Amino acid sequence: MSVVLANATQGAVSAEPAIPATAAAALAVGLAALGAGYAERGIGSAAVGATAEDGDMFGRGLILTVLPETLVILALVVVFLTL
Amino acid sequence: MNTLTEQNQGASNYEYVIARIRSRQASLFDDDDYRKLVRMGTAEIARFMEETEYESEMNALGSRYSGVDLVEYALNRNLAKHFDDLLEWCDGRLYDLVARYLRKFDAWNVKTILRGLYSGADREEIEDDLIRAGEFSDRELEQLLAAEEIAEVVDVLSNTMFEEELTAALEDYEDTGTLVALENAADRAFYETLLAGLPTNVESDSATGLYLEFLRGEVDFRNLRNALRIARSGADIDPSEYFIDGGRLFDAEEMNQLVGSLDQLVEHIRESTYGEDLDDALDDLADADALIEFEHALDAALLEYADRLSNRYPLSVCPVLSYILAKEREVDNIRAIARGREAGLEPDAIEQELVIL
Numbered sequence: 001m002s003v004v005l006a007n008a009t010q011g012a013v014s015a016e017p018a019i020p021a022t023a024a025a026a027l028a029v030g031l032a033a034l035g036a037g038y039a040e041r042g043i044g045s046a047a048v049g050a051t052a053e054d055g056d057m058f059g060r061g062l063i064l065t066v067l068p069e070t071l072v073i074l075a076l077v078v079v080f081l082t083l
Numbered sequence: 084m085n086t087l088t089e090q091n092q093g094a095s096n097y098e099y100v101i102a103r104i105r106s107r108q109a110s111l112f113d114d115d116d117y118r119k120l121v122r123m124g125t126a127e128i129a130r131f132m133e134e135t136e137y138e139s140e141m142n143a144l145g146s147r148y149s150g151v152d153l154v155e156y157a158l159n160r161n162l163a164k165h166f167d168d169l170l171e172w173c174d175g176r177l178y179d180l181v182a183r184y185l186r187k188f189d190a191w192n193v194k195t196i197l198r199g200l201y202s203g204a205d206r207e208e209i210e211d212d213l214i215r216a217g218e219f220s221d222r223e224l225e226q227l228l229a230a231e232e233i234a235e236v237v238d239v240l241s242n243t244m245f246e247e248e249l250t251a252a253l254e255d256y257e258d259t260g261t262l263v264a265l266e267n268a269a270d271r272a273f274y275e276t277l278l279a280g281l282p283t284n285v286e287s288d289s290a291t292g293l294y295l296e297f298l299r300g301e302v303d304f305r306n307l308r309n310a311l312r313i314a315r316s317g318a319d320i321d322p323s324e325y326f327i328d329g330g331r332l333f334d335a336e337e338m339n340q341l342v343g344s345l346d347q348l349v350e351h352i353r354e355s356t357y358g359e360d361l362d363d364a365l366d367d368l369a370d371a372d373a374l375i376e377f378e379h380a381l382d383a384a385l386l387e388y389a390d391r392l393s394n395r396y397p398l399s400v401c402p403v404l405s406y407i408l409a410k411e412r413e414v415d416n417i418r419a420i421a422r423g424r425e426a427g428l429e430p431d432a433i434e435q436e437l438v439i440l
Binding site: 042043045046047048049050052053054 | 096098099100101102103106107
């Protein structure tokens with residue numbers, strides 16, 4: 001039993017990390033996109049409400065809605081760092 | 084009509100609703116508008132309103148009414164439009180919380196129809212006096228309007244929140260031939276559903292908790308008004324008949340004792356949680372002759388409380404509440420101005436009647 005465990009830890013140390021760097025970067029982008037999507041959900045519905053009341057709000061609402069998109073763009077930087 | 088649970092499923096859409104009501108709240112009349120309005124004649128008020136929010140209602144009703152009646156009907160219709168919108172937008176828990184309060188217009192409509200039938204008014208007159216802001220749909224109101232006697236109205240209202248109370252009061256009506264019991268029953272039905280089935284485990288400092296506190300305050304203030312009126316008029320009425328359960332200010336027994344003496348009643352309020360907010364108003368009450376100023380003070384205190392809440396909890400039911408109250412106040416104010424000008428009151432006298440923050 002202890003031999004197996006020792007082998008396993010030795011193997012893990014010497015082998016590749018469980019998540020390769022590029023996969024981790026991809027994960028980071030994915031999570032950031034998830035966060036951005038959640039943020040946009042609230043802002044978007046508020047923007048639609050404001051636009052419904054006053055059509056001039058469309059432009060401003062659009063800008064505010066896509067602001068959290070910067071999160072994803074920043075996360076993309078991580079991808080370039082790992083490449 | 085039994086939408087009590089129908090729309091309560093799913094998540095609330097606070098962001099959408101609040102963005103819309105904030106925009107509408109911004110277009111309410113401000114101090115300057117009121118100052119202009121109190122100096123206008125009735126025809127000028129009507130013309131002024133045609134250039135604002137109320138344009139479409141004024142145009143729609145303009146051919147049938149004129150003067151103050153036109154203003155009044157346009158106000159009611161506009162109020163109904165906005166509050167109906169609110170119910171349409173809200174989802175989930177938010178709908179439940181908002182509908183609780185707006186059902187007061189259902190109670191109003193039921194009372195209007197009962198009174199109309201009782202006084203023998205024709206259908207059209209009754210229809211014009213309805214405020215279609217509550218939960219009843221047009222079809223349901225149509226059924227109520229089609230009823231030809233009071234028992235029929237009560238029958239149509241079975242399966243609604245009014246069923247139990249109204250059926251009980253119908254007997255009383257048939258014995259005495261007066262509407263008081265039925266009107267009372269409609270109000271009681273509203274106040275009972277107002278607090279029924281509310282979540283009990285909300286934190287008292289959360290937005291929902293504070294809203295519930297407001298609803299309880301509403302019940303308290305209603306009890307308070309009734310108590311004051313009974314105490315002041317000295318009428319021989321059993322206060323417990325008018326007592327509404329659920330408030331924090333007093334229970335039925337206390338109210339029975341307190342209506343005996345105005346001084347004791349005022350003292351009791353002063354020591355309660357509302358004492359601080361109403362301190363000045365209570366001083367006025369002690370030496371004023373009329374209750375009306377105290378009632379205005381109650382309204383202003385509620386409005387201020389709601390405004391404070393709406394800024395503290397921007398994504399909750401509180402801004403919606405604040406908007407509903409502000410809109411109601413605006414309609415009341417404009418109506419007071421129009422009626423006051425018609426009666427030839429001085430601008431200063433009218434300004435006293437307004438509730439402005």
